Amino acid sequence: MLGCTKGKNKDFVPVYDVPVEFQPVVSGFIHEAALRGDTLVINNLIIKYDSSQSNLYCALCNTLSSDPGIQKLITVNPKIKCYENAQEFEVLFFHELGHCILGRSHDNRLLPNGDPRSIMVEDKRDLYSPCLYPIGGSCQDNTYKRTYYLDELFDENTAIPQWAR
Template identity: 40%
Template sequence: MRHYLFLILFLLTGCHSDPQPEPIQYSVPTEVEPYIQSFRKEAKKRNSQVSTDNLIVTFGSAVSEDICGECLLDNGKTPRITLNSDAFCWQQASQQARECLVFHELGHCLLKRAHKTDKYPNGAYVSLMNPNDVAIYAACLYPIGGDECNKRPRRDYYIDELFDANTPTPVWGK
């Protein structure tokens, strides 16, 4: 039990000894701002009290090549999201895919959600918080899967689940 407690305390305090919390700050690239506004709108619709006032989003190379975004949560510091601006992750991604990515990172950074890899029997991910396919309610770039390709009608469910992990299974997941 002691070891666990130690581990938890260590994780919470990280390796920083500086007790000074960072002031509240908001810095989001113009290109990303519409998705933050959309997040606020969806939060409000669901009566979520989440605040986006303390947030830094940057495009950066801190993200490794094979991931599109990351959230850095450090005790007392402003949550930081770094997005990969490459063609696949951002430049050529659809608006829907961009929203999926930004919402996934806000899920980590503001809603404190962890990854969730569960799938429904039909193979669809249960959550936008899955680490493998973030563009989960975007239409595909190359519609080779017919109707299966357009996941847009699933958007409401995935955003419900983002704000409430206990959202019941949707009809298409059964």
């Protein structure tokens, strides 16, 4: 648009349009933020399916900004199965909301034990998965790691947890 100015657009009208199947994960994100003293109001978010998306992506956020004066859009690829359980579904969407709502970038650093440092790691969703495929009757249940990853999502300065030392 000609003559558009930098900074806040006073004509911005936020749109909130989240399909019912994604509402619980958005509400969960707001709830987890509130538990950590962070009051989030999300009124500028659209989540929609986009089958034209490359199969390299499960979901994409249109911005790396926490600015509430920008329309946020998460497009979801309906052509591929991107999660095996509720925890992986949560990681996928909390990661995208990390980009879209918190303005966080990717963080591929590792913890001392070799686990990803952050839910903002690229392309990894089993950070705190339950025991999925027991081999010989046992496997690792990682759900205890969830608290750390959510703490770190809302506060990058979260201390390294005992289990990762």
